Amino acid sequence: MSVLVVGSVALDSVETPFGKADDTLGGSGTFFAASASDFTSVRLVGVVGSDYPFDRLQALTKRGIDISGVERADGESFRWRGRYRHDLNSAETLETRLGVFSHFRPKIPAQFRQTPYVFLANIDPRLQLDVLQQVEKPKLVACDTMNFWIESRRSDLLQLLKHVDILLLNDAEARQLTEKSNLVKAARWIMERGPRHVVIKKGEHGAFMFTPDAIFFAPAYPLEDVFDPTGAGDSFAGGFIGYLSQKGTIDEAHLRRAVVYGSTMGSFAVEKFSIDRLLEIERRDIAKRLDAFGRLVAFESDPPENA
């Protein structure tokens, strides 16, 4: 089954302690699509400006990503420029130029409207709601958001949550949205407002998934060399939704594996600039890291005689 993602398609300029890259492929839609394309066929909706090096999106089409929903508008492309200091934990935004993205009104092409899995990447909740008006009975709707929308579009976001199956957000956003510092309470607050499942991403500290009956946790993979953290969260979402879409089943066992696939893809994303690493890995690399995740958390209970 395929996945529709609506999000930003940007040009990122990033500086880390290990190097510098200008105008690389970036944006939540791009990272999500590159990551999910390892699992399923992906349909990307977004907008770029007239200055966008459109031929470079061929890297996506080669992976089977349908970019016919990426609109080209007159004006500048969305550009983000950021820097990571030595600890790599938080990006310092040096410049954000929304360009054509500030007038983005997603138009879902007719041939995409029946896509069973829909991911609303981090854009204005009003536009996320608008996308839901355009799609037809998706099997699963998941969305992300950010501090800016929680602050400025709170009521729209709460409206959106009523129509969302899974909310993915980071711990700071969960606390800001719910005004609860305890993440278990924050998750419950969110689940009372629509989503059946909540995934709270904690960056290098892993991710919690809350389902009606259980809590699941997956660590972030302890990499020795984190090169560029940009896009890790969207790559997580791509692995998570991509895997669910590949399997077509949304039960507890698949959701748990989906979180681990999400962590796996996030761990690959940070190994190189932009989507470079996501584009070069193969199925066997993913399978290998999934196994490593299993070994990372595996422990057995004491044999019965010691109980």
Added chain:
Amino acid sequence: MSVLVVGSVALDSVETPFGKADDTLGGSGTFFAASASDFTSVRLVGVVGSDYPFDRLQALTKRGIDISGVERADGESFRWRGRYRHDLNSAETLETRLGVFSHFRPKIPAQFRQTPYVFLANIDPRLQLDVLQQVEKPKLVACDTMNFWIESRRSDLLQLLKHVDILLLNDAEARQLTEKSNLVKAARWIMERGPRHVVIKKGEHGAFMFTPDAIFFAPAYPLEDVFDPTGAGDSFAGGFIGYLSQKGTIDEAHLRRAVVYGSTMGSFAVEKFSIDRLLEIERRDIAKRLDAFGRLVAFESDPPENA
């Protein structure tokens, strides 16, 4: 097999968003002993002042903890006063009065010197080294430390590490000690200097254990109500070493379970002030939470047909 712990025996006054408690039993030795006593017999060495409510240590002896190594010295007891704000993540120290602890010279009673498991809680590395001169061929030596000693007693600490099997410390301390922000690299740096195993505690974000061949991770238990985080790290150490001592085997499988028992005991410690919760739990509470930890991280790989 029994455990010898050398550490502080203090009086804590703590304020959290949920309440306030004055002059409660505290200190690294106390928390460790209370936690480890759920697994094994514990011998506590420390010092208290003439003002210490010594009869309250009966709570420890009732648990089988041998306090004959707790010296009573003339002067004031070690007192710590702290406050936690709403997020409970970091203590604000309002007052530290070392009292008799500032002249503490641990004397290991003759009947304790052959204890097979030794835990050097967070005290001056020179004293930790001195304890190792007094004990006879322990099977396992583990230790903790803190930012103050890393800063002021670096060379003693490095000397100590040569004689230690397991170092337990938190992530900030690991980074400070090794000057490496990446924890995998930090752990390797430490393991090159003596300890065969390193446990890096990340508070609410769980704990990593590094062994020569593998990395293991256990999350902190996602509690809905964290009441008072004081002593969580020492309670972790108590569960970790207490379990190893109970089993008498130090292999990968036991070490992994030991980390989970450590997390389990840390999660109980924070449910009430002081060691109150540690003293009331029973074996079945521990077993139940250990099972919950198993469910928290459990996922299965895809069935082979999907591989």
